[in-house]
Each structure stands twice: as structure tokens, then as C-alpha cells.
Amino acid sequence: MQPSVVWALKPLADMSAAEFHDWQTLLEERTGVVISEQRRAFLQTNLSARMRELGVDDYADYYRRVTDGPRGALEWSTLLDRLTVQETRFFRHRASFELLAEYLPARLGERPLALWSVGCSSGEEAYSLAISAAEVLRAADSSAQFGVTATDISLNALSKAQAGLYSARRLEALDLELCQRYFLPQADGRFKVVPSLAARVCCARLNVLELAKAPLSGMDVIFCQNLLIYFRRWRRREILNRLAERLAPGGLLVIGVGEVVGWQHPDLVPVADERVLAFTRKG
Numbered sequence: 001m002q003p004s005v006v007w008a009l010k011p012l013a014d015m016s017a018a019e020f021h022d023w024q025t026l027l028e029e030r031t032g033v034v035i036s037e038q039r040r041a042f043l044q045t046n047l048s049a050r051m052r053e054l055g056v057d058d059y060a061d062y063y064r065r066v067t068d069g070p071r072g073a074l075e076w077s078t079l080l081d082r083l084t085v086q087e088t089r090f091f092r093h094r095a096s097f098e099l100l101a102e103y104l105p106a107r108l109g110e111r112p113l114a115l116w117s118v119g120c121s122s123g124e125e126a127y128s129l130a131i132s133a134a135e136v137l138r139a140a141d142s143s144a145q146f147g148v149t150a151t152d153i154s155l156n157a158l159s160k161a162q163a164g165l166y167s168a169r170r171l172e173a174l175d176l177e178l179c180q181r182y183f184l185p186q187a188d189g190r191f192k193v194v195p196s197l198a199a200r201v202c203c204a205r206l207n208v209l210e211l212a213k214a215p216l217s218g219m220d221v222i223f224c225q226n227l228l229i230y231f232r233r234w235r236r237r238e239i240l241n242r243l244a245e246r247l248a249p250g251g252l253l254v255i256g257v258g259e260v261v262g263w264q265h266p267d268l269v270p271v272a273d274e275r276v277l278a279f280t281r282k283g
């Protein structure tokens, strides 16, 4: 067997309790994502896979490398994609999108509609919001405009969202009519979001722990699904409080069902629909 193959197969030693704690803390401080003791194996497997690629066999050495200035920042951005869950789908939670389709017609007016996908991953949620808005405008024969802001901490996820290229398999969740209207088949078998829809979606890097710095306000719709589940309870509430401030009067905030329990905000009214977890802003 060649030496490089032996190296690739060599298992890394188990992380010590102190090393686990350091990595856990770093990830939580930088992203809010909590790796519980039960997910220690997940952390170790993903860290060691990356360490093998770099030829590093010591967790503490790699920690120093990741936290070392600008060079560390670059490595961190690669590692981040290994340590965060980026799974997503078009129209992932149907009932939330049904609520959106019922809600949007009443918001049509002079002002362009502003929608936001928080933790957009590779863009499926943002384009689902864009398709929903486009369909509402189409049905109302309205010339109103809309824009979707798609934000995520991961630059890699954002570049996929920006490209708007999806395999046929990823489009299975969409009605054929919507596929034909909003996607163009490519020579390689994939499908690309049509330019008129892509032009409505703007992708930007944003860490939800730094919402105070985000110049976003007056949003008609905010979707924040399958992101807060990885955070501590107090942090989920704090982020939701910040998102609530970004809603326009009457705006709609949609969260993943079960992602927060018992949260209330003085300016928000819960939507009376058991299938969703959503709030509208008063006024």
C-alpha cells in the first residue's frame, strides 16, 4: 500500500475533553451553532476529514491554524461548511408557503414587496419565496415589484444560491408548470433559474449573530427556518427579537414549526394556524 493511502486510512486519535470544549466554544462563539456531547462524533469525523486533507494530525495544531489571523479566516470558511447543516429543499415546509400565498395579495401596492430568507443555504428557500411572489403577482395581473434577500454565513452556500443551478432531482418538489416557467434546462442536465427571477434575488453574507449590523428593515416577509434549531434557547429568542424589529408594519415572520417555544414579542401577533409557526407585526 502506498504511504499516502496508509495516511488517509489512519484513524485520528479521539479528541480530549479539553479539545472538544475548545472546538465547541469556537463554533458557538462564531456561529451560534451548538454541538452537544451527543454530536461529538459528528464534530470529530468532520474535523478529522479536513485535517487529513491538510496533513494535520493534531486537533490543537489545527485549532491554532484556524484561529490564526487572515490565513485562519480562510481555513475557517472552508471548515464551516463541514460543521454546519446545509440541507434544504424547494418549498420545504408546504404549509408555510401556503400561508405566504394567502398573505401576499393583501400586501400588493405601490411599494415593492421585500422578502428575506435568513440562513438561505444553497438558495432553494429564497427562490421558493421568489416563485411564490411572482405567482401572486401573475394571478393578480399586477405590475408590482418584489425583491428577495438571501443571506447565509457560508460563502460556499451563497455562491450556489447565486448560481441558481439545480439538478432535476432537486426540482422534483416543484409542479411541472412552475419548473417550466422559472427554470431553463441546461446542456449538462441541470436547470437554471430564469434571469427575470434570478434578478429579483440578492445574495449576501450575514451572520445572524451580527444582525445589528445588517442594513435590512421594512421587510414584508421574513422566513427563518431550520436555522434556530441549532442554537441555544436564549439565543433563538434574541435573534427573533432582532428579526421582529426588521418587519414592516403588518409584515409576516415565518419560523420552522417547533423551533421556538413560548416566544412572544409585544409588537407581534401569532398567526392562528396550527400548521405553521408565524407572526404578523401590528400596525
Ligand SMILES: C[S@@+](CC[C@H](N)C(=O)[O-])C[C@H]1O[C@@H](n2cnc3c(N)ncnc32)[C@H](O)[C@@H]1O
Binding pocket: 030, 031, 032, 033, 084, 085, 086, 087, 088, 089, 092, 118, 119, 120, 121, 122, 125, 151, 152, 153, 154, 157, 206, 207, 208, 209, 224, 225, 226, 227
Ligand atoms: C439547514 S440550512 C436551512 C436552509 C433553509 N432555511 C431551509 O429551511 O431549508 C441552515 C443554514 O444556516 C446557515 N447558518 C448557520 N449558522 C449561521 C449563522 N450564524 N448565520 C447565518 N447563517 C447560518 C448554514 O450555513 C445553513 O446554510
